[in-house]
Amino acid sequence: MKSILGISAFYHDSAASIIVDGKIIAAAQEERFTRKKHDASYPFNAINFVLKYAKLKLSDIDQIIFFEKPFLKFERLLETYVAFAPKGFGSFCKAMPIWLKDKLFQKKMLFNELKEHDKNFNDENKIYFSDHHLSHAASAFFPSPFKKAIVLTADGVGEWATTTVAIGNDNNLDIKKEIHFPHSLGLLYSAFTYYTGFKVNSGEYKLMGLAPYGSPIYVDKIINNLIDIKKDGSFRLEQKYFNYATGLTMTNKKFNNLFGQKPRDPKKDQLTKFHMDIASSIQKVTEDIMIKLAKSLKKEFGLSNLCLAGGVALNCVANGKILKEKIFDNIWVQPASGDAGGSLGAALALWHIEQNNPRIVSLNDDMQGSYLGPEYSQKEIEDELTVNRAKFEILKEDDLINKTASDLSLGEAIGWFQGRMEFGPRALGARSILGDARSTDMQKNLNLKVKYRESFRPFAPSILREDLSEWFEINEDSPYMLMVASIKTKKIIKMNDEQKKLFGIEKLNIKRSEIPAVTHVDYSARIQTVHKETNKRYFELIKKFKEKTNCPVIVNTSFNVRGEPIVNTPTDAFNCFMGTELDKLVIGNCYLEKSKQDLSLKKDYSKEFELD
Numbered sequence: 001m002k003s004i005l006g007i008s009a010f011y012h013d014s015a016a017s018i019i020v021d022g023k024i025i026a027a028a029q030e031e032r033f034t035r036k037k038h039d040a041s042y043p044f045n046a047i048n049f050v051l052k053y054a055k056l057k058l059s060d061i062d063q064i065i066f067f068e069k070p071f072l073k074f075e076r077l078l079e080t081y082v083a084f085a086p087k088g089f090g091s092f093c094k095a096m097p098i099w100l101k102d103k104l105f106q107k108k109m110l111f112n113e114l115k116e117h118d119k120n121f122n123d124e125n126k127i128y129f130s131d132h133h134l135s136h137a138a139s140a141f142f143p144s145p146f147k148k149a150i151v152l153t154a155d156g157v158g159e160w161a162t163t164t165v166a167i168g169n170d171n172n173l174d175i176k177k178e179i180h181f182p183h184s185l186g187l188l189y190s191a192f193t194y195y196t197g198f199k200v201n202s203g204e205y206k207l208m209g210l211a212p213y214g215s216p217i218y219v220d221k222i223i224n225n226l227i228d229i230k231k232d233g234s235f236r237l238e239q240k241y242f243n244y245a246t247g248l249t250m251t252n253k254k255f256n257n258l259f260g261q262k263p264r265d266p267k268k269d270q271l272t273k274f275h276m277d278i279a280s281s282i283q284k285v286t287e288d289i290m291i292k293l294a295k296s297l298k299k300e301f302g303l304s305n306l307c308l309a310g311g312v313a314l315n316c317v318a319n320g321k322i323l324k325e326k327i328f329d330n331i332w333v334q335p336a337s338g339d340a341g342g343s344l345g346a347a348l349a350l351w352h353i354e355q356n357n358p359r360i361v362s363l364n365d366d367m368q369g370s371y372l373g374p375e376y377s378q379k380e381i382e383d384e385l386t387v388n389r390a391k392f393e394i395l396k397e398d399d400l401i402n403k404t405a406s407d408l409s410l411g412e413a414i415g416w417f418q419g420r421m422e423f424g425p426r427a428l429g430a431r432s433i434l435g436d437a438r439s440t441d442m443q444k445n446l447n448l449k450v451k452y453r454e455s456f457r458p459f460a461p462s463i464l465r466e467d468l469s470e471w472f473e474i475n476e477d478s479p480y481m482l483m484v485a486s487i488k489t490k491k492i493i494k495m496n497d498e499q500k501k502l503f504g505i506e507k508l509n510i511k512r513s514e515i516p517a518v519t520h521v522d523y524s525a526r527i528q529t530v531h532k533e534t535n536k537r538y539f540e541l542i543k544k545f546k547e548k549t550n551c552p553v554i555v556n557t558s559f560n561v562r563g564e565p566i567v568n569t570p571t572d573a574f575n576c577f578m579g580t581e582l583d584k585l586v587i588g589n590c591y592l593e594k595s596k597q598d599l600s601l602k603k604d605y606s607k608e609f610e611l612d
Contacts, residue, residue, distance in 0.1 A: 418538065
């Protein structure tokens with residue numbers, strides 16, 4: 001039995017993964033344990049969890065691999081500062097002490113941290129380093145259901161690469177071409193995230209959610225000034241508009257002058273039509289680049305399968321457009337596409353590429369629904385709830401599902417905590433808040449009363465796989481909520497002339513389909529298909545809801561408030577339940593009603609977490 005521990009850390013979304021004989025055993029992000037969103041620190045708790053789940057001590061592990069190469073990253077920083085001198089001196093002075101103290105000597109630092117898990121761990125030679133984009137590519141290809149595929153990765157930046165193309169063939173992965181820093185689609189998108197007043201490396205999905213409220217009127221301005229896009233989709237950014245290579249912000253005065261406004265201050269400035277149009281424009285440019293890249297890669301390599309990873313692969317609208325264009329027969333996106341997934345990819349790359357171990361391709365994929373995190377026994381759940389003075393009843397599974405489906409059909413908001421926690425940024429029916437997709441108020445209520453977040457943000461539908469093409473313009477599996485598709489025309493409610501005159505957030509309260517809670521303003525939805533094989537209890541719940549309502553679609557959003565990581569433990573779940581206007585909490589076989597709880601346990605969650 002050979003075991004490999006993968007680690008990603010020190011930038012954002014630290015995580016740990018374990019594979020045994022090439023099989024994925026466990027994976028989790030550090031933020032879920034520390035309750036700090038996007039926690040970048042050494043993933044002490046995540047490593048402890050994956051070791052415990054695999055029933056291994058650190059000294060039993062055969063190899064430990066870090067997801068990127070710190071020396072190459074240091075080289076990029078130095079060369080960048082030299083190339084842009086003297087402009088980058090301020091950020092150079094900030095970065096260098098940290099590098100010289102910790103990051104450059106990462107092997108030693110990792111060794112010292114790892115010893116804290118197991119005093120018998122004493123072999124520094126077990127520690128390896130992968131390449132950042134190879135880690136992403138491996139995370140996309142090796143768990144995929146394809147024997148052969150084109151693998152496209154795109155993010156902010158790894159060591160030097162920002163975009164890579166590889167060919168995956170059986171147990172091998174061959175990187176064919178790269179685009180290098182400072183030319184980066186991820187950083188371009190992040191520059192607009194910053195400009196519209198959202199947090200970089202965190203608020204990109206808000207920009208994507210805001211885009212359909214606007215019109216892409218600045219596309220030409222972006223293409224003519226900021227980015228030179230070649231026929232094959234490769235690109236170069238005009239550095240004079242950006243500050244990320246040398247400064248401490250993403251954009252500069254030239255960028256502001258180009259669009260005619262300063263970056264939005266989220267503390268003072270409201271979102272206006274201008275910001276919606278900006279969001280719409282950069283989203284359109286991103287989609288166009290991804291489609292161009294996909295088409296040129298298909299033409300060049302002639303393969304019928306595409307795998308995607310890296311932060312840009314979380315742009316599910318762009319993924320949906322690639323799918324809709326039918327460029328490839330099949331597309332598979334790694335559910336933990338960001339840096340967290342690099343921990344898994346690094347381990348898989350070491351196992352298959354370096355050690356030449358064979359690969360068995362599964363029919364669906366090897367991610368097990370991405371349910372790779374901690375789980376709690378019924379006894380552990382009851383014990384934690386009792387310690388927290390929660391009042392609960394214990395129900396048989398059939399009764400639990402029946403009661404929860406009834407609650408949903410009555411428009412109640414439900415905290416749902418079952419089985420193993422998800423790996424990656426999306427809640428997939430293990431740590432979820434659920435609602436009735438048919439409700440006209442659900443989207444607004446969940447945003448404002450439960451999540452304490454911006455009212456414009458859309459919610460995703462979970463739908464039984466067999467009912468998918470009856471409700472949406474798509475007939476492909478989308479178990480990881482990484483594909484956006486349009487609502488079927490027959491389910492749409494047409495706008496009248498008065499409603500058509502509305503713009504921006506005013507469009508929010510119009511009932512646009514039979515499932516308004518999950519229908520975005522452009523009649524699209526970010527779909528999760530639910531499969532009996534990977535999440536039986538969630539599947540049965542939606543099936544029961546369909547029996548009661550004739551609708552196989554429910555609202556699924558992550559079990560947290562804005563700025564909080566997804567809940568991990570029963571205590572996290574109970575705290576969030578008591579800090580929000582959730583009506584019920586269903587955790588294991590325990591059923592909790594808000595009205596029966598001790599009101600002195602109520603928490604003010606609206607200010608509990610730093611806003612994302």
